[in-house]
Amino acid sequence: MLALGTWAGQDLANNRHHTPAMAVSVSDPVRAGISKTAEDSGLDRVHAKCDPDRYIRQLRLFHRLAKFKKLGIVYEFTPEGRTYAALDDIEKVAKERNFSLVTCNAPIKDMELKEMADRVIQCHQQLAPKVDAVFVTVHPGVAKNRMKELVAPFLKYKIPTWSQRGPKEVAAGVLFSISRGGFKAVGRYHAEVMARVFNGEKPRNITQIFEDPKLIAVNMEVAKLIGFEIPNSIMRIADDIYDSIQE
16 A cells, blocks of 8 residues: 555554555655654554655755755644654754744645645745745645745745755746656665565565655756856756746
């Protein structure tokens, strides 16, 4: 059974079923309570891919590039919202690199998608004049059909941005993210886990640690609009390069 996302993974992270389950596309399986540790799910029938330093690496690189003192973060002010946004990792890097966080609450519970997107847009408008950079977190309100409105405040105030979610948001107007090389590496990893389960291994006994390839996604039009010079060292590891903002 494939459990796609945090809520689905939480539903299957128990001993009340007898079907091998893989939690996929979860921001942080450990903090979400799906896996006991990054190395061990704690449940024989559950496997949850983990990269415990994934967002720490991203934040360190973003800070090295943008040298910000104030980082904007939008998330729902709940334990679940903190998990989706990887806020513990963000706070760790903020302390390590001596920058402050400027946060904005964008509720999710009991709200329609349009309402969630409207609130995120309001947060972006509030944050843009106050910060040096923004980490665009995983949030249902960061909707594909509203990306032009979502990134407009950052273009106006020339704010560098990093997408927690990935290259699709870079194509739509965020400056940077990690590139996954077309999901080939992670797809092969999940396929190998499935094959081992089909051949009789317990999901719990299969390694859960997987690190994304060290590749970058960058939008050159965004860089030009905000006056951000992309270092040559970054262009050498840029796998997804977008010359324009895609509608």
